[in-house]
Amino acid sequence: MKIWQLPVPDNLKxxxxxxxxxxxxxxxxxxxxxxxxxxxxxxxxSPTASGKTLIAELCALKHVMERxxxxxxxxxxxxxxxxxxxxxxxxxxxxxxxxxxxxVGISTGDYDSSDAWLGRYDxxxxxxxxxxxxxxxxxxxxxxxxLVVADEIHVINDAERGPTxxxxxxxxxxxxxxxxILALSATISNANEIAEWLNAEVVTTDWRPIPLREGVIVKxxxxxxDGGAMxxxxxxxxxPINVVLYVLKNGGQVLIFTGTRKKSMNLAKKLAEYVKDxxxxxxxxxxxxxxxxxxxxxxxxxxxxxxxKVIECGVAFHHAGLTSSHRRLIExxxxxxxxxxxxxxPTLASGVNLPARTVIIHDYRRYxxxxxxxxxxxxxxxxxxxxAGRPRFDKEGEALLVAKTDEEAEYLLQxxxxxxxxxxxxxxxxxxxxxxxxxSTIAAGYAYNENDIYNFFDKTFYGYQFSSSLIKGTIxxxxxxxxxxxxxxxxxxxxxATNFGRRVSELYIDPVSAVIIRxxxxxxxxxxxxxxLLHMVSHTPDMYPRLxxxxxxxxxxxxxxxxxxEEFITDFLEEYGDYLDYExxxxxxxxxxxxxxxxxxxxxxxxxNRFNVQxxxxxxxxxxxxxxxxxxxxxxxxxxxxxxxxxxxxxYERVEKGVEKELLSLVKLKGIGRVRGRILYNAGFRTIxxxxxxxxxxxxxxxxxxxxxxxxIKEEAGGTIKRDRWERIKRxxxxxxxxxxxx
Ligand code: ADP
Numbered sequence: 001m002k003i004w005q006l007p008v009p010d011n012l013k014x015x016x017x018x019x020x021x022x023x024x025x026x027x028x029x030x031x032x033x034x035x036x037x038x039x040x041x042x043x044x045x046s047p048t049a050s051g052k053t054l055i056a057e058l059c060a061l062k063h064v065m066e067r068x069x070x071x072x073x074x075x076x077x078x079x080x081x082x083x084x085x086x087x088x089x090x091x092x093x094x095x096x097x098x099x100x101x102x103x104v105g106i107s108t109g110d111y112d113s114s115d116a117w118l119g120r121y122d123x124x125x126x127x128x129x130x131x132x133x134x135x136x137x138x139x140x141x142x143x144x145x146x147l148v149v150a151d152e153i154h155v156i157n158d159a160e161r162g163p164t165x166x167x168x169x170x171x172x173x174x175x176x177x178x179x180x181i182l183a184l185s186a187t188i189s190n191a192n193e194i195a196e197w198l199n200a201e202v203v204t205t206d207w208r209p210i211p212l213r214e215g216v217i218v219k220x221x222x223x224x225x226d227g228g229a230m231x232x233x234x235x236x237x238x239x240p241i242n243v244v245l246y247v248l249k250n251g252g253q254v255l256i257f258t259g260t261r262k263k264s265m266n267l268a269k270k271l272a273e274y275v276k277d278x279x280x281x282x283x284x285x286x287x288x289x290x291x292x293x294x295x296x297x298x299x300x301x302x303x304x305x306x307x308x309k310v311i312e313c314g315v316a317f318h319h320a321g322l323t324s325s326h327r328r329l330i331e332x333x334x335x336x337x338x339x340x341x342x343x344x345x346p347t348l349a350s351g352v353n354l355p356a357r358t359v360i361i362h363d364y365r366r367y368x369x370x371x372x373x374x375x376x377x378x379x380x381x382x383x384x385x386x387x388a389g390r391p392r393f394d395k396e397g398e399a400l401l402v403a404k405t406d407e408e409a410e411y412l413l414q415x416x417x418x419x420x421x422x423x424x425x426x427x428x429x430x431x432x433x434x435x436x437x438x439x440s441t442i443a444a445g446y447a448y449n450e451n452d453i454y455n456f457f458d459k460t461f462y463g464y465q466f467s468s469s470l471i472k473g474t475i476x477x478x479x480x481x482x483x484x485x486x487x488x489x490x491x492x493x494x495x496x497a498t499n500f501g502r503r504v505s506e507l508y509i510d511p512v513s514a515v516i517i518r519x520x521x522x523x524x525x526x527x528x529x530x531x532x533l534l535h536m537v538s539h540t541p542d543m544y545p546r547l548x549x550x551x552x553x554x555x556x557x558x559x560x561x562x563x564x565x566e567e568f569i570t571d572f573l574e575e576y577g578d579y580l581d582y583e584x585x586x587x588x589x590x591x592x593x594x595x596x597x598x599x600x601x602x603x604x605x606x607x608x609n610r611f612n613v614q615x616x617x618x619x620x621x622x623x624x625x626x627x628x629x630x631x632x633x634x635x636x637x638x639x640x641x642x643x644x645x646x647x648x649x650x651x652y653e654r655v656e657k658g659v660e661k662e663l664l665s666l667v668k669l670k671g672i673g674r675v676r677g678r679i680l681y682n683a684g685f686r687t688i689x690x691x692x693x694x695x696x697x698x699x700x701x702x703x704x705x706x707x708x709x710x711x712x713i714k715e716e717a718g719g720t721i722k723r724d725r726w727e728r729i730k731r732x733x734x735x736x737x738x739x740x741x742x743x
Contacts, residue, residue, distance in 0.1 A: 001029045007037055008058055009065050011094055016054070019090070025051040027205045034201040037062055041181040041200030043153070045191035047208050048386035049355065052184040053087060056149045059182055061091055061102070064122045068096050069146035073125040074168065076155045078108045079324075079352050084151065085125045096122065107134075111508035112630070114139040128155070128165045133508045135171050136440045143175045152350070153183040153194060154379065156461055157424035163433045166426060166461040169198070174446060174459065186383055190423040197464040210389030211396045214417045216409040217243055217360070222400060223409060225417050240360055240402050241274060244341055248278045252357030252394070253334065256343045257384050259363030259373070261319040261614070264343040265303075267362065268310045268317040275341050276313035286338045287312055290329065297325050299675065301605040301615060311339065318344040321614030346376065349384040359388040359399045364412060369548050379421040426462035429471050431478065432541065436510050438478045442488055443497035443505035450479065450495065485515050503638055507631040513540035517632045520569040521641045530599070531567040531592060533651050537628035538591040539569060544624045545617055547594065549586040553611070557586050560593050594618070595625055599654040601663075601674060625655050662686070669713045679704055692717040696725065707732060 001024045003013050024032070027046040036042045036059055044052055056073070063069030073088075075081045085106040094102045105121030111133035118124050118134075119141035126134070134142060150169060156162040172179055181198050185191060187206060195202035215224035219238050222230045232242045244254045258264040279287065291308040298304065307326065310316060316330045316339045331354055333339045346366060348354065361384055365373040381401075389397020401416060403409035428434065438453060440446075447453045453475060457468040468475075479495065482488040487501030497505065504514040520536040537543060549557055561568070568589075594611050604615050613621070629652040636644045650661065657667045658674045665687050666677040683702045685691050691699070691713055699710035707729050711721060 001032065006032070006058065008062050009094075012058075012061050012065065012091070015091060015094070016058075021054065024054075025209060026207050027051065027203060028055055030203040030205065031055045034203055036182060036201075039180050041183075041195075041198050043183045043185060043191050043195040043198065043200050043202045045185040045187055045202070045204045047187055047206060047212075048353070048383070049209060049389070049391055050205070050207055051209070052151075053084070056151070056182055056184065057088065057091070059180075060088070060123055060147060060149065061094065063147045063180075064096055064102055065094060066097065067146070068098060069122070070141065070144045071123045071147045071149065072131065072142075072145045072172070073123060073149045073151065074128050074131055074165070075125065075151045076128055076158075076161055076165070077351060078127055080151065081106055081108050081125045081127055083352050088123050088125065111627070112506055112634070113137065116141075119144075128161065128168055129508075131168045132164050132440075133506075135168065135175075136444050136505050136508065138444055142172070145172060145176060145179060147180045147182065148172050150181065150183045153185045154188050154424050155350075156194075156426060157379070157422075159427045159430075162426070163428040163430075163437065163462075166428060167437050169461075170456065170459040170463075171446060174456065186379065186386070187421060188379060188424050189420050193423070193465070194461070197461050208386075208389070209391055210394055212385065212388055212399060213396055214385060214399045216401045216403050216412050216417070218403045218406060218409045223413070225413065235274065240362060240400075241271060243358070243360060243400065244271060245274055245278075247358045247398075248275065248340055253337065253339075253390075254341045254358045254360060255334075255348075255354070255356035255387055256341065256360040256362050257346055257349065258343055259345075259365055260367045261321050261345055263363065264317040264319050264345055265306060268315050268341075268343045269306065271341055271343070272310040272313035272315045275315050278340065279314045283314065283338060284312075286333075287314055290333050290338060293329060294326060297329065298323050298615065299604040301603075301608050303608065303614060314338075314340040316342050318342055318348050319616075320345065320347055321616045323615045323619060327616075346380060346384065349380065349387065355387050355390040355397070357388065357390060357394045357397055359385055359397070361385070361399070361401045364401055364416065375415075377422055378416055378419045379424070381416045382421050426460065426465050428457075428460055428462035429466065429474070431474050432510070434471065434474055435478050435481070435512065436505070436508075438475055439482055439487060439497070439501060439511050440505040442482075442495055443502045448495065449493045450476075453479075453495075482511060485511065487511055487514070499638060500635075503634060507634060509628065509631050510541050513542045513628065513631075514635065516540050516569075517628070517635055518639060521632065521636055521639060521644060523569075525569055526566040529567045530651055530654075531564050531596060532569055533629065533632070533648060534592045534595045534625070535568050535570075535588070536632065537625050538588045538595070540628060542624065542628060543588075543591060543621075545620055546584075547587045547590045547611075547613065547617075547621075549583065549590050550612065553590070554586060557589050557593065561589050591621060594621060595655060598622065598658045599651075599660065601658065601660055601678060622655050622658070626652055629655065666691075669716050671709050671712055676704055676709075688717045692719040694719070696721060696729070700729075 003016055003022055006013060027050050031042060031044050034040060034042050044055060046052060060071040063071055073084055075084055088104045092102055092104055103121040104123045105118050106125045107115050107118055108127050108130050114137035156165055181200060191204045192202050213224055215222045217240050220232045220234050220242055232246050234242055235245055236242055247254050258267055291311045294304055294308040318327060318330050331352060334342050334354060364376055366376050367373050385399030388399045401412045403412050441453055441456050447456050454468045457463050483490060486498055487504055488495050488497050504511055516539050517536060525532050594607060594613050597607055607613050607618055629648055633645055633648040653664055659667055659677060663677045663681055666672055666680055680702060685694055696710055699705055700707050
């Protein structure tokens with residue numbers, strides 16, 4: 001089927017044709033034949049890069065252009081939301097029926113807002129969590145949504161993020177029973193179950209635009225699924241590195257999945273020695289530039305130093321311990337072909353689109369603290385393998401598992417390569433997860449009595465797979481808990497939320513977190529300090545990531561605990577007398593200590609060395625703390641603890657910026673982060689007023705400031721700069737050399 005044959009407006013076809021697409025791929029034809037453009041619900045389960053996005057785009061634009069419809073595009077990750085938002089931006093020159101240009105919006109942050117402004121957009125891209133929070137705020141435009149696209153719907157299988165997605169879909173259908181649903185999925189074995197749940201057609205296929213050859217590397221031989229075999233030259237004794245070198249020799253790029261972050265770094269280090277010989281001069285220059293950019297982005301740590309070093313050789317590593325700006329830089333440079341070999345943890349497999357000619361799955365076992373090593377699922381394997389083969393560049397892609405022995409090779413062949421991906425299951429039926437969804441169902445007015453609640457849960461994928469009667473006991477227990485904690489009230493058989501309950505639901509926190517915060521705010525420890533507040537948030541189940549104490553740290557953590565005993569919100573010995581959860585307690589105290597070190601301006605490198613908390617984790621920790629502190633401030637307002645609000649607000653700002661109190665005013669200036677703020681402060685510029693009145697030369701002289709930034713902050717502080725001086729500085733060498741990126 002040709003693009004011009006599609007039943008969509010001509011100017012839409014023109015834009016698609018201008019991107020080089022002339023004919024539809026087979027799964028796309030199947031989707032069209034299934035009636036997706038006529039409003040039928042559809043589950044489209046096909047491999048990465050088989051063109052699912054185009055179907056979503058066609059469907060979305062048809063809704064907007066032909067009937068002024070409104071589209072919600074759901075993704076599981078912020079990075080994916082950005083990717084899709086950019087995909088849709090190419091259509092903003094098109095118009096709706098009423099002549100207005102199409103508006104595309106994105107919203108992924110701030111869970112405590114109904115974002116009324118989003119109502120102005122036709123296509124709205126969000127994460128599943130953001131959509132859930134919008135539904136809790138009853139954003140009124142949500143009932144106008146005519147099409148919801150659920151990208152990566154197999155995420156339903158994820159214990160943490162899956163339930164949110166099924167709740168969001170069930171709620172949207174409740175709000176608007178006529179809503180069209182388009183669910184996109186990797187290949188799974190029970191796509192038909194999801195389709196039945198959603199009353200949808202189903203298209204399942206293994207078709208790929210670039211053929212995929214799957215195989216196993218044993219010693220220096222590759223055994224392919226199709227029976228072929230290949231010997232690889234041996235530059236390194238019995239190592240998958242030989243395969244990497246083979247692919248590089250043939251002009252390809254390699255993506256290698258490792259089981260742990262540490263392995264990804266060690267392997268990158270080892271690979272760098274060999275890969276550097278394959279780099280041409282112009283690429284070498286680009287790599288050097290990238291390497292410098294890595295060092296200049298954010299604070300220097302031993303991780304960023306290692307990253308910049310291996311990048312010089314054409315190799316990089318990618319994992320959740322890196323800052324997001326480093327990850328984006330690496331993704332971009334791998335896509336541009338500058339980085340030749342990328343080692344990564346499995347999180348990359350479900351992230352942004354990043355194909356390579358060859359994918360090597362170095363470890364089919366993955367390590368998770370607390371669980372140890374376990375084999376990855378077939379679904380995960382398929383997603384990693386699916387990254388092989390770059391459209392437009394490669395004739396075929398290769399996905400290779402690494403085995404040590406022939407027996408292991410056989411095992412991998414049977415259990416991954418020819419195996420069918422698992423069924424996916426609803427993960428909703430767990431008390432911890434259900435708690436917050438039961439509250440939000442009541443608080444946002446989606447149910448008014450117990451029966452309504454069960455009816456709602458029957459509409460979820462859980463309800464489809466198991467029936468709500470299985471979680472009846474859990475739901476009853478949760479309602480009782482919410483009643484006892486005064487989040488809901490009961491009159492006859494009517495259940496409604498109290499102000500407290502409604503606010504907790506909107507704040508998007510676990511009701512248990514709310515109880516911990518409420519009690520800490522009213523009971524207050526003997527000495528109520530920043531440590532108390534940090535402990536209050538670290539004690540909640542919403543704090544993420546959960547830190548774990550290393551054995552060598554235990555003495556120090558206990559000492560810290562002892563020194564701050566009067567400031568903690570719980571008496572550990574009383575509460576954890578049996579020491580059963582002692583490791584959790586230590587982890588919690590460690591989180592307090594890490595956050596405290598952060599606001600005491602310990603450098604990211606010090607935090608990494610002392611606690612082994614990597615920059616990416618530190619960022620997530622501060623993000624959780626900020627969200628919980630914000631929620632605490634809101635609850636303090638509601639519960640009559642106004643005296644605490646300034647203190648919580650100040651701590652929020654300190655956690656956001658990672659600074660002592662005295663720097664709070666300086667870091668409000670654009671381009672001034674914690675490092676430069678401290679340098680300015682120590683050079684005698686302590687307030688905005690000081691910057692305003694400072695002679696420009698003095699500011700320029702401050703290390704790490706430079707001309708551009710000096711001018712910028714002086715202007716922002718309200719200072720004036722004479723025109724001739726401005727011109728003079730702009731011509732100086734200092735101006736050309738200075739940068740304004742924040743750190
Ligand atoms: P998926 O969403 O299934 O992972 P994408 O929609 O991202 O896959 O498609 C992968 C690539 O294939 C994109 O670059 C897209 O532009 C291109 N593509 C999609 N459909 C076609 C087609 N019919 N012909 C040629 N290229 C296509």
